[in-house]
Amino acid sequence: MKFSPMEPKFAQSSLLESPYLARALLENSPDCIKKLIQSVLAASEGRYQAALDQAGLGISHVSLTGQYLLVSDSFCAMLGRDRASLLRLSYSEVIHPEDLPRSLEVFPKMVSGELQSFAAEKRLLHQNGSYFWVWNHVGRLWDPVAESHYFIVISENIDQRKRQETLLKAERRCLEKIAGDVPLPAVLADIALSLEVQMPPQSRISIMLRDREGLRLRMGAAPSLPAAYNQAADGLAIGPASGSCGTAAFRRENVLVSDIATSPLWEGYRELALSHGLRACWSVPILNARHELLGIFAVYSPQSGTPGVEVLDLLRRATHLAGIAIERRQAEETITRMAYYDALTGLPNRVLCQDRLEHALKRAQRQHGGLTLVFVDLDHFKLVNDSLGHAAGDQVLREISQRLQRSVREGDTVARLGGDEFLLLAEENLDASALTALIGRMRRLFEQPIEIESRSFLVTASFGVSRYPDDGEDAQTLMRRADVAMYQAKQRGRDGMQQYSPAMESNGIERLVLQRELRLALEREEFILHYQPQLDLASGKISSVEALLRWQHPERGMIPPLSFIPLLEESGLINQVGEWVLRKACAQARRWQLAGLPLRMAVNLSQRQCQEGNLIPMLERVLVDTGLAPELLELELTEGLVMHDPEKTIKALRVLKGMHISLAVDDFGTGYSSLSYLQRLPLDSLKVDKSFVQGLPASGEDAAIITAIIAMAHTLNIKVVAEGVETAAQLDFLRNKHCDGMQGYFLSRPLPAGELFNFVRRVPVLPE
Known part of the structure; x- marks a missing residue:
């Protein structure tokens, strides 16, 4: 919209040509003439104000100094203010600080007449402290009474459209991160920050994740909440009266607490929330397509109250986006576990063990250190499967894997290679006493009976040891020689340990080792x-x-x-x-x-x-x-x-x-x-x-x-x-x-x- 300035000459001639004013000049005294002029002007201003108020758009007159001179009812309603309070403000007091520099750059050109009009998107301050988007049309006009120029500003509320655009951009950005290699906490933090700008003022968002056992909620992302609050809330129990989030997870439905100070759900957590200025909490469960709980999306507000329809719609979209990110991460974790971990015991499998061994060898070579491999094979395990069945055999393997993990030091790797074979990797060349102590710990754990189907029995194992650099310099050689040593332990009566020596590399032993490995080749898809x-x-x-x-x-x-x-x-x-x-x-x-x-x-x-x-x-x-x-x-x-x-x-x-x-x-x-x-x-x-x-x-x-x-x-x-x-x-x-x-x-x-x-x-x- 383009505005043409009203020339002073035209404004004066129009006033003098008024038939009412001409009659007053001829027939009345100067005082009457003054009152008549004031009456005419007041009536004119009233009609103009009424016209402004009838317009659906927000209309305001602003002086060259930025002071509001005239505002329509629609404009007052936009800002949530009455006319009197708004007329005491300047334009710079209601515009967003980030949008003010652009206006200050354009206004001098408007004042000088270099620009007659311009239009731009701006954010204006509402009485409640929030900002909203408008499309401003600004024109330069002449005031014949004040004999000066002023600005007429027509404001169209475009907040809903801008919020949708912002949300779509945020969703697109988050989806790109989800599809990429961005870690889940970073994706969730981005979702939280993107939604916070759409929420009521000073709202803070947290996204919590259900733990593997399904009993507690772990903090996934809460970039704007105090660190002390996040630390205290991490591990929140899922239950029928566990704050807004724990209860929403328990019920798997929205829990919208308008006042934390009085809500019985917050009885055990009220002091924590209020001490950090949190007065309301609206929690929405994040569910997958099978209605399984993935996590909780929560909005905290410093004011008591309940969310409106628009806020709930935003929450719905945000939880859907967070659900996509969480399920993607879970799928990646599942694929990783299938590829690198044994499904029965949860231990690293042969592939991951081989990878860790390769990296450990490189470190040992750089640091001139050593490594020790212990090959563990259960004795007569086939009898367990044949007599009690494979379910009982699986139970034995799980129990043995847990015992092996308890017997090693932090930093050591215990892996299941397949069947009843395990491998321990210690990143140092254990001397005789340390090796004896390690094997002794493992054997003592094996001496404890295993209870299966109300029956108690013992399982023993044979141990074979190889070391870097004494017994080989590459992963394949070290693993093979630990295997050969283990088989030598079996040949010598089982339930014992043998360290590798070159004399063990006979054709007979090699043939038996190869035959045993054949049994696992189909399982390993070799x-x-x-x-x-x-x-x-x-x-x-x-x-x-x-x-x-x-x-x-x-x-x-x-x-x-x-x-x-x-x-x-x-x-x-x-x-x-x-x-x-x-x-x-x-x-x-x-x-x-x-x-x-x-x-x-x-x-x-x-x-x-x-x-x-x-x-x-x-x-x-x-x-x-x-x-x-x-x-x-x-x-x-x-x-x-x-x-x-x-x-x-x-x-x-x-x-x-x-x-x-x-x-x-x-x-x-x-x-x-x-x-x-x-x-x-x-x-x-x-x-x-x-x-x-x-x-x-x-x-x-x-x-x-x-x-x-x-x-x-x-x-x-x-x-x-x-x-x-x-x-x-x-x-x-x-x-x-x-x-x-x-x-x-x-x-x-x-x-x-x-x-x-x-x-x-x-x-x-x-x-x-």
């Missing part, structure tokens, strides 16, 4: 599958892949299959691991099929899997669960397995063939296959052992054997696949002899699933 492609020589296309088991040991690295597959057979774990391999491979084949790459998946079967009678039901479950078509599955059996019990094997293979599963004999030529039985087996292919391929084409004997196998198999309508092909000459020989397929390093090494997929996409057909 097994992985690689896939080696198989080429169809007639088409030049990759038609199949073979799933190959690998063991990615966290300390030893990738362990070759020949080092652990026989141990799986000996330990009886081959069935469990074999089913895992089959399920994993079929699921991967199904994913490739859905991605447009229908490759047949070949999986090796062990002799034990075939002999124990549950192979068929297990295969049916796997195919149903993974959704893989049986035609895309090939099972590979060794010659030894086929010939171990030919009659039983033939029956089983015919059932599998009836399921439309392809069948192959792996490593063909290394056993003692009988041609008569081979004729009766429902085989699809023979995989010639790589020992016959390596000498091709130079070795006449190998060439003759391969040629004979291909001819015999084709006579029986069985395909032949050559394994271990590594050269172009070998491939050319096999093509010339009409071999059906090949696999080996000449085509590709075994690859992880993602690399295999990219390889097949990149090399769809092998060139001649």
Whole structure:
């Protein structure tokens, strides 16, 4: 809005041209004329004041010195003041101090006439001490009576819109912090400070969090409350008469106390609150979607009273925002605990233990210090599970973990590595007496009976010790050697301690340690599958892949299959691991099929899997669960397995063939296959052992054997696949002899699933 100044000349001529004034000048005395003029002016001012009061906007006249000259009723109502008190004030007394410099910068330009008008957002002071936002339109006008300029200010209340904008900005800022790595206390403090400016004057906000046990409230953020009050309120009990916050947490509903001095809920905390100038407290529970308590959002006021509708709406929005922040932190903590802590005992797991050991080693190396590792394994723990059940076994493990924590010093780490294995990390190279004292404390705790299901029994443990730098300089070596020492303690009768020595590194001990670690490999998800492609020589296309088991040991690295597959057979774990391999491979084949790459998946079967009678039901479950078509599955059996019990094997293979599963004999030529039985087996292919391929084409004997196998198999309508092909000459020989397929390093090494997929996409057909 732009205002034009009224020129003095125009104002004077208008007054002189008034017919009432002209008649008075001609017919009356000077005193009458003066009274008439005063009457006219009073009437004019009254009409003008009435016009101002009827306007919905706040209108005021302000002198060049900033003094209020005239104010409308609407403007008085905006500021919560009467007209008389407002006319005694200057403009600078009702404007927010932060907004005053801008006005003082513009006013001289308005006074000089450089600016005729301007508009800006300002904050004005209400009678109750709060500030509110207005949109001010200021114009420069001429007063003909006073013969001077003045300002007319039209004020539009925009407080609600500005508060919404401020709140939205605060919410957006807080959400950005929640999404980032900003700690929860900082996020909650930001929420509290952002809301305090929206609340009644001098309001202070606290956000309290429910503790893990759900019995108390812990201070999350209260940036404006006195530190002494926050310290006293931290740990507030949740109960039916525990102040506003504790009661709101107990009821899970709003508790709005208008007067702390008289509220029975504040009986035990009244003196604390009043001593810090807190007279009212409005507490709102922070709940998640399942109506579970996360914390409490509270507003403290220095005046007694209850919140209005607008304040409650702000509280509702703020509690929702705080709930998002708290749940995000809880989710992160849950993920962290799942990743780094044992779910059963709450102790650090192998991953976190390894990380702490690595950091401890770096500190020890910098400071030329030492470390001591104690590997702890319970004796005969399997008997507990077998006799009392796994629930009782879990109870034993929890009890043992608590005892181990009580036996160590502050700063030492106790971790559960898996099963009944624990590890103690002490960040110094304990001498003989200190080590004896430590093991003695642990053994004394083990000597105390454990009560389970009204039964009392003892559990003993074997301890193995390794030290840095005496027994190794890296984490993997130290852990392995502590494990070896522990196993030596078991060999010597259990319930004892052994320190590592190089003499313990014998093949027998190493083999037993490896066998024991195999039992935990599935639980730790250390097994992985690689896939080696198989080429169809007639088409030049990759038609199949073979799933190959690998063991990615966290300390030893990738362990070759020949080092652990026989141990799986000996330990009886081959069935469990074999089913895992089959399920994993079929699921991967199904994913490739859905991605447009229908490759047949070949999986090796062990002799034990075939002999124990549950192979068929297990295969049916796997195919149903993974959704893989049986035609895309090939099972590979060794010659030894086929010939171990030919009659039983033939029956089983015919059932599998009836399921439309392809069948192959792996490593063909290394056993003692009988041609008569081979004729009766429902085989699809023979995989010639790589020992016959390596000498091709130079070795006449190998060439003759391969040629004979291909001819015999084709006579029986069985395909032949050559394994271990590594050269172009070998491939050319096999093509010339009409071999059906090949696999080996000449085509590709075994690859992880993602690399295999990219390889097949990149090399769809092998060139001649």
